[in-house]
Amino acid sequence: MKIALYKDQMIHLTKIERDQLQKIFLASQRGELSCPCCHQSVKLKISIHEPPLFIHPSQTFNCDEAIKALEEKHEATVNHSVGSFTLPSKREINGGVAMLHKTNDTVTGWKNPYEIRSIPPFKNHQTSSSEHKKYDVDDSQWEAISTTEGPLLVLAGAGSGKTRVLTTRTAYMLTEKKIASNRLLLVTFTTKAAKEMKKRMASFSGITERDLQTLVVGTFHSIFYKMLMHHQGALWQPNKLLKSDWQREQIIKEASRELGIDEKEFAFDQALSQISYWKNHILKPSKVRAETDWDEKVKILYERYEQTKQATQHFDFDDMLLGCYELLIDNASLLEKYQQRFSYILVDEFQDINKVQYEIISLLAKKTQNLCVVGDDDQSIYSFRGSDPSYILNFETDFPKAKIVTLNCNYRSHHSIVSSATNVITNNKKRKTKKVVAMTENMKRPLQFYPFDEEEEATMIVTDIKEKIENGARPRDFVILYRTNSSARAIFERLVASSLPFYLEQDGEAFYRRRTVRKALAYLKLSLYPDDQEAIKELLGAMFIKQSSLRDLKALSILHDCSLLEAMTKLTDIQVFQQKKIKKMIPLFKQLRNFSAVEALEWVEKEMGLSDYIKKNGNEGNVIDKGSDDLRDLKVAAASHDRVSDFLIHVDHMIAKSKELKGRPENEDSIQLMTVHRAKGLEFKTVYILSAVEGSLPHDYSLEAYREGDLTPLEEERRLMYVAVTRAMENLYISIPQKRRGKRAHPSRFIREMNTMI
Numbered sequence: 001m002k003i004a005l006y007k008d009q010m011i012h013l014t015k016i017e018r019d020q021l022q023k024i025f026l027a028s029q030r031g032e033l034s035c036p037c038c039h040q041s042v043k044l045k046i047s048i049h050e051p052p053l054f055i056h057p058s059q060t061f062n063c064d065e066a067i068k069a070l071e072e073k074h075e076a077t078v079n080h081s082v083g084s085f086t087l088p089s090k091r092e093i094n095g096g097v098a099m100l101h102k103t104n105d106t107v108t109g110w111k112n113p114y115e116i117r118s119i120p121p122f123k124n125h126q127t128s129s130s131e132h133k134k135y136d137v138d139d140s141q142w143e144a145i146s147t148t149e150g151p152l153l154v155l156a157g158a159g160s161g162k163t164r165v166l167t168t169r170t171a172y173m174l175t176e177k178k179i180a181s182n183r184l185l186l187v188t189f190t191t192k193a194a195k196e197m198k199k200r201m202a203s204f205s206g207i208t209e210r211d212l213q214t215l216v217v218g219t220f221h222s223i224f225y226k227m228l229m230h231h232q233g234a235l236w237q238p239n240k241l242l243k244s245d246w247q248r249e250q251i252i253k254e255a256s257r258e259l260g261i262d263e264k265e266f267a268f269d270q271a272l273s274q275i276s277y278w279k280n281h282i283l284k285p286s287k288v289r290a291e292t293d294w295d296e297k298v299k300i301l302y303e304r305y306e307q308t309k310q311a312t313q314h315f316d317f318d319d320m321l322l323g324c325y326e327l328l329i330d331n332a333s334l335l336e337k338y339q340q341r342f343s344y345i346l347v348d349e350f351q352d353i354n355k356v357q358y359e360i361i362s363l364l365a366k367k368t369q370n371l372c373v374v375g376d377d378d379q380s381i382y383s384f385r386g387s388d389p390s391y392i393l394n395f396e397t398d399f400p401k402a403k404i405v406t407l408n409c410n411y412r413s414h415h416s417i418v419s420s421a422t423n424v425i426t427n428n429k430k431r432k433t434k435k436v437v438a439m440t441e442n443m444k445r446p447l448q449f450y451p452f453d454e455e456e457e458a459t460m461i462v463t464d465i466k467e468k469i470e471n472g473a474r475p476r477d478f479v480i481l482y483r484t485n486s487s488a489r490a491i492f493e494r495l496v497a498s499s500l501p502f503y504l505e506q507d508g509e510a511f512y513r514r515r516t517v518r519k520a521l522a523y524l525k526l527s528l529y530p531d532d533q534e535a536i537k538e539l540l541g542a543m544f545i546k547q548s549s550l551r552d553l554k555a556l557s558i559l560h561d562c563s564l565l566e567a568m569t570k571l572t573d574i575q576v577f578q579q580k581k582i583k584k585m586i587p588l589f590k591q592l593r594n595f596s597a598v599e600a601l602e603w604v605e606k607e608m609g610l611s612d613y614i615k616k617n618g619n620e621g622n623v624i625d626k627g628s629d630d631l632r633d634l635k636v637a638a639a640s641h642d643r644v645s646d647f648l649i650h651v652d653h654m655i656a657k658s659k660e661l662k663g664r665p666e667n668e669d670s671i672q673l674m675t676v677h678r679a680k681g682l683e684f685k686t687v688y689i690l691s692a693v694e695g696s697l698p699h700d701y702s703l704e705a706y707r708e709g710d711l712t713p714l715e716e717e718r719r720l721m722y723v724a725v726t727r728a729m730e731n732l733y734i735s736i737p738q739k740r741r742g743k744r745a746h747p748s749r750f751i752r753e754m755n756t757m758i
């Protein structure tokens with residue numbers, strides 16, 4: 001039904017502004033809406049497949065006829081506002097956003113979902129022959145398995161059975177070729193993948209417990225670290241490993257103080273990534289060529305970072321690779337020993353290898369040349385960390401005797417998913433030509449849907465998952481993929497509100513703990529709690545006032561019997577322009593609490609100086625996550641809350657939930673939320689891709705590079721879309737919000753490509 005009662009007034013879906021829909025949804029979740037006929041509570045359902053509707057959650061009602069009459073009556077009436085919802089007096093058909101597939105009898109701007117149609121007819125591909133039936137592999141897979149001698153490049157399309165090939169090949173070498181298990185080295189990209197390989201290997205008949213124990217399977221780091229421990233144990237004690245980012249950050253923070261860099265405001269995370277990138281390229285500080293001011297600063301921090309580590313005998317993960325490389329090149333007899341020991345080397349995910357890893361593997365394989373590498377250049381997505389697809393693209397040049405086997409049968413995804421992925425990836429110029437074909441088809445095609453914004457996107461997806469689980473699906477069947485961690489905020493919040501089990505692997509700070517977000521929230525908090533110390537610290541940072549002023553503020557607040565916030569007007573040990581700014585700003589805090597949450601944030605940005613902070617420090621060196629984007633995201637989150645106080649309660653609740661989940665072990669049967677990067681190598685029955693719009697996927701930074709003539713980052717973004725699409729086994733849903741970060745969004749260019757048959 002299209003009508004419901006809210007605060008004793010009738011609301012009609014066709015008359016509601018689209019940007020109010022989410023608020024009505026939240027009100028309905030709180031049980032604030034009721035049926036105008038039977039007065040039972042009703043819910044607003046916002047789903048992917050059909051226009052929004054009010055529904056009776058209980059089965060016992062009989063209001064259809066009466067509701068129809070009421071709907072017709074109210075269709076003709078004019079409404080203005082109900083509670084905090086604004087209702088247009090005249091319904092706008094277009095609502096200011098592009099509408100491709102609009103319907104006229106529902107909320108403004110609603111667009112029906114749209115199936116991808118540019119799918120060629122499915123062809124049946126016969127593959128397997130009887131010779132290798134016992135391994136359950138096809139001809140090409142068999143060729144990759146049985147070619148054990150000499151360099152071999154297995155170019156494997158998405159879902160074509162790389163893991164199956166690697167495990168079967170290892171089993172074949174051990175059981176049929178009788179190669180001693182300790183002569184094999186199998187390198188995987190993640191610890192999870194290494195465990196999975198061992199688990200699968202155990203299921204082959206003929207493989208003994210001893211084989212599994214002596215076989216060296218692991219990540220580059222784990223294998224090379226063992227080598228270092230064996231030969232230089234004293235230098236590589238585990239207690240000297242800088243395991244966490246905060247430990248590494250601490251070192252460069254100290255160095256930054258000496259250099260006069262503002263500790264509170266510098267993007268240390270980016271600096272650490274840059275240092276890591278240089279190390280993976282075997283670039284010592286003296287060899288780095290700084291091209292920008294930022295590079296120059298980080299280069300100096302890099303120098304200090306290395307000096308400190310050396311002095312305290314600490315080491316980081318990158319040092320393990322560099323240390324192993326140096327160990328082998330400096331020690332010819334040791335190298336020879338390892339060349340003999342590991343006479344068969346297998347490397348998974350070879351498209352994401354970096355320079356130092358490649359150099360070590362090349363050294364080890366130099367003598368025997370028995371190097372089998374498996375990868376897909378179309379899935380190379382780690383160039384920001386130093387991995388370089390040119391190693392896979394140039395493998396035949398580096399190993400002229402290499403044999404190449406291409407695996408192009410996709411066993412994971414149905415035909416329409418594989419075709420959609422192919423439509424996109426074929427647009428990349430720098431790639432090896434290959435045509436991946438699906439082995440199965442079903443009638444379901446990938447579906448594009450058009451939420452109003454990020455909030456509605458999250459609501460639609462959670463509704464869809466809930467329905468599917470009610471119909472028998474398991475939570476573990478679902479994954480929600482996004483480009484950057486900050487995009488997970490809305491979906492996280494909606495899942496917290498639902499009772500569905502979910503797991504979010506956090507590799508960064510939770511959204512509300514991000515630097516710019518913390519600062520913006522501090523203003524709101526101080527408007528209500530002018531003595532909040534944490535918020536005051538953030539405010540000092542936002543105003544470029546040193547943190548030690550907090551001490552003075554505490555003393556001043558006692559002396560003048562005023563709040564910490566008011567005490568700021570009495571600070572003397574600061575610049576005159578800062579004193580003036582503070583005097584002007586402090587009275588404004590009182591007004592803030594009367595605004596809506598969004599208005600308050602606008603005010604903080606424009607009138608209270610947060611925009612100055614963002615301009616100066618929000619973006620420093622940060623190409624992926626900009627402070628100004630965080631503030632826009634924060635306004636989207638705030639839009640669902642009228643009062644500042646309500647929004648702050650919501651924020652605290654989400655911070656607590658996020659902490660709670662961080663410490664909780666992964667439940668195997670949960671909905672997964674992850675970045676596309678993390679989804680590499682995984683598969684799920686149903687995949688949702690968030691925000692397939694320009695600026696998100698492809699990311700803004702790649703579009704900027706493209707405008708400046710550099711195509712490389714955009715091609716990597718296209719590979720990310722390819723990886724995302726090819727994780728789906730049966731169902732693929734792609735979200736194309738009409739607005740993102742409060743602005744009109746444009747469908748991703750990859751969507752256009754997906755809808756164009758090659």
Ligand SMILES: Nc1ncnc2c1ncn2[C@@H]1O[C@H](COP(=O)(O)OP(=O)(O)OP(=O)(O)O)[C@@H](O)[C@H]1O
Pocket residue numbers: 136137138141156157158159160161162163164165376379410411412680681682683726
């Ligand atoms: N010969 C085969 N017959 C039937 N199923 C197969 C065969 N080879 C692989 N599969 C199945 O296809 C799916 C994809 O395999 P796998 O995960 O090994 O692919 P992949 O090449 O590593 O994929 P990606 O690179 O996209 O992560 C798995 O579910 C696997 O069991």
